[in-house]
Amino acid sequence: MPGNGIWRTKSVEQSIADTDEPDTRLRRNLGAWDLMVFGVAVMIGAGIFTLTARTAGDISGPSVALAFVFAGVACALAALCYAEFASTVPVAGSAYTFSYATFGEFLAWIIGWDLVLEFSVAAAAVAKGWSVYLQEVLVTLFGPGVTTTVSLGAVNFDWGSLLLIGILATLLTLGTKLSSRFSLVITALKVVIILFVIILGIAYISPDNYSPFIPPAAEGGDAGGTGVEQSLFSALVGGSSSVYGAFGLLAGASLVFFAFIGFDVVATTAEETRNPQRNVPRGILGSLAVVTALYVGTSLVVAGMVPYTELATDAAPEGRKTLATAFSYHGVDWAANIISVGALAGLTTVVMVLMLGQQRVLFAMSRDGLLPRKLAKTGSRGTPVRVNILVGVVVAVAATFFDAGKLEEMVNVGTLFAFILVSAGVLVLRKKRPDLKRGFRVPLVPLVPILAIAACLWLMLNLTVLTWLRFLVWMALGVVVYFAYSKRHSLLGKKEAENTAGETENPETPAGTS
Numbered sequence: 001m002p003g004n005g006i007w008r009t010k011s012v013e014q015s016i017a018d019t020d021e022p023d024t025r026l027r028r029n030l031g032a033w034d035l036m037v038f039g040v041a042v043m044i045g046a047g048i049f050t051l052t053a054r055t056a057g058d059i060s061g062p063s064v065a066l067a068f069v070f071a072g073v074a075c076a077l078a079a080l081c082y083a084e085f086a087s088t089v090p091v092a093g094s095a096y097t098f099s100y101a102t103f104g105e106f107l108a109w110i111i112g113w114d115l116v117l118e119f120s121v122a123a124a125a126v127a128k129g130w131s132v133y134l135q136e137v138l139v140t141l142f143g144p145g146v147t148t149t150v151s152l153g154a155v156n157f158d159w160g161s162l163l164l165i166g167i168l169a170t171l172l173t174l175g176t177k178l179s180s181r182f183s184l185v186i187t188a189l190k191v192v193i194i195l196f197v198i199i200l201g202i203a204y205i206s207p208d209n210y211s212p213f214i215p216p217a218a219e220g221g222d223a224g225g226t227g228v229e230q231s232l233f234s235a236l237v238g239g240s241s242s243v244y245g246a247f248g249l250l251a252g253a254s255l256v257f258f259a260f261i262g263f264d265v266v267a268t269t270a271e272e273t274r275n276p277q278r279n280v281p282r283g284i285l286g287s288l289a290v291v292t293a294l295y296v297g298t299s300l301v302v303a304g305m306v307p308y309t310e311l312a313t314d315a316a317p318e319g320r321k322t323l324a325t326a327f328s329y330h331g332v333d334w335a336a337n338i339i340s341v342g343a344l345a346g347l348t349t350v351v352m353v354l355m356l357g358q359q360r361v362l363f364a365m366s367r368d369g370l371l372p373r374k375l376a377k378t379g380s381r382g383t384p385v386r387v388n389i390l391v392g393v394v395v396a397v398a399a400t401f402f403d404a405g406k407l408e409e410m411v412n413v414g415t416l417f418a419f420i421l422v423s424a425g426v427l428v429l430r431k432k433r434p435d436l437k438r439g440f441r442v443p444l445v446p447l448v449p450i451l452a453i454a455a456c457l458w459l460m461l462n463l464t465v466l467t468w469l470r471f472l473v474w475m476a477l478g479v480v481v482y483f484a485y486s487k488r489h490s491l492l493g494k495k496e497a498e499n500t501a502g503e504t505e506n507p508e509t510p511a512g513t514s
Contacts (some may be wrong), residue, residue: 006106006482010368010492012436015091015101018367019271027383030273035283036290038353039266041187043259043291045126045350048194049343051259052299053325057311060252061215061244062303065296067252068259072292074459075260077452078419079288080442081426083281086267087439088429090276093364094267094357095418100368102425102432105493109486111418112365113478117471118414119358120391122261123351124161124398125411130347131160131399136340161399168352169392172359173385186349191294193342196335197323198297204330205304215308217245232461232468247462254462257412259295260288264418265357277439302326355395359387369491370482413463413471416456423452 056064085098093100096115100108131148138146148160171182243251266283273279302311305326322343324336363384366375379385426442426449442448487493 006487007104008492008496009102009104010100010108012089012101012433015089015097019091021367027272030269030279032279032282032286035266035269035273035279036286037184037187038269038356039283039287040191040290041349042265042353042357043261043287044187044190044194044294045346048259048291048295048298049129049323049339049346051256052295052302053306053311053322055252055256056299056303056308059243059248059255061212061248061308062210063214063249064252064256064303065299066213067249067256068292068295068299070250070253071257071260071459072288072295074253074257074419074452074455075288076292077448077455078423079284081419081423081449081452082264082267083284083440084426084438084442085422085429086280086284087277088436090273090280091271091364093361094264095422096361097364098425099421102428103421105370105487105490106482107421109365109370109482110475110478111421112361112370113481114414114417114475115361116358117474118261118411118418119265119354119361120395120398122258122411123165123354123358123395126347126350126354127161127164127395127399128158130164130344130351131158133340133344133347134160134164137344140337140340155401158400162396164348164351165355165392165396165399168348168355169388169396171352172356173379173383173388182349182352186345190342190346190349191290193339193346194294194298196342197339198294198301200332200335201301201305201326204326204332205301207304209304209307214246214249215244217247218243232463232465235465236461250458250462251464254412254459256295257416257459260291261411261415264415265353269356269360271360277437281440298323305330351395355391358391358395359384362387362391369489369494370486372489373491413460413467414474416460417471419456420453420460423449423456 052064055067056062060067082094086094089097089101091097093112094115096108096112099111135146135148138148148158150157150159266287267280269280273283302323306329310329311325322339324339324343327333327335327339362371363376365371366373366384366387375386375390376384377386427446429436430445
């Protein structure tokens, strides 16, 4: 039964019924293969092309491969819970919709607000990275002097990011199926290039580069991760820093978790999927299995090709290191150029799928009245055009005019928080609604959801103190917006008020009887 006030829940049946409203209906034309493409498309991108080398050099050393394993295990546990929820409640909105059915409206809003942070910030950050790679390709083609960033007084205008987001917003408005076909072509190219990195890189591996696998912890002036820049766990237990050593390995796992963000985007497309009870779990788990294998293989190769100290950000004036750095170190510049082109293509689909996830979350929140209802109206192609335009404008402004540094961890803390609620939600819904049809069931309940919660909480503790502070400020802002607007405009709240008024006007004992 729905609760009152901020804890009222929206029944699974009502959530599914809302998908048939003519003005807000999404077109069901995606299969399991489409979902796997979306998942792989978004996960093989910023993480593999930029985070692998940087995390090895700055935080974890050669143990970056183990960091990917730790992050992958946490994601796999959470993915099982996502798969059950998405097959039970095949409605747009992902963790937001799942939370509405289990924990109530307020926590659903908080998680929706949290997902806004995750997808928007991630899309803007990756678009900035895409612009950097575009500049490298243009310099190769046309020579020095070509730049994708223009100074306009005190503001830097990144036309590369703006160009990318404009094109992708148009594609997403034309239809999700078209977006999937575009992703398929680009994703195939990305996978080929990653396999190329692994196969070619094996020839340049030196076993000496793996020793020490977990470098001694940095101390004093060599420790970059100190104060608010060190991990929360390191600070709580009195560690001096979270660079290298055991704390560095754990902090690295929390950072490379950014590379796995994507399978939850698959869950946001459940409402547009044919036979979601079968296809959504396959899309989520299949894409996660593919990218985990590629990540671990790539990180082992890169760490074996170059001493981890050469991959540190401050090891050279050009700053952050990438996969291409490992090949340039050995003088294989032609391979580095191929990787740069692959990264350009790879980051394209990452931004597109992140924008898709953002659009579907806002669409679901608007349809429930927690954001203006007009945003949820779909066009002739079955896509929420107004939401698409809004997301495109917001992400474009963020990527075009703002610095994208320090954003990966902000994305991670929000995503991990969502994973915890979804994992807990499986336990709640199993108890509250054991009668629901579940196309996929998490094995070993309650053990797997509890392990998922513990793993995600552990990764959150290994994010920096500064990241936690920023996250709490964003959440506080979300609480203000909820009580100022969303609570008063909630459709579920309005229906409750109407029912209460109806009961008052039509009591069980008719007026005039004794």
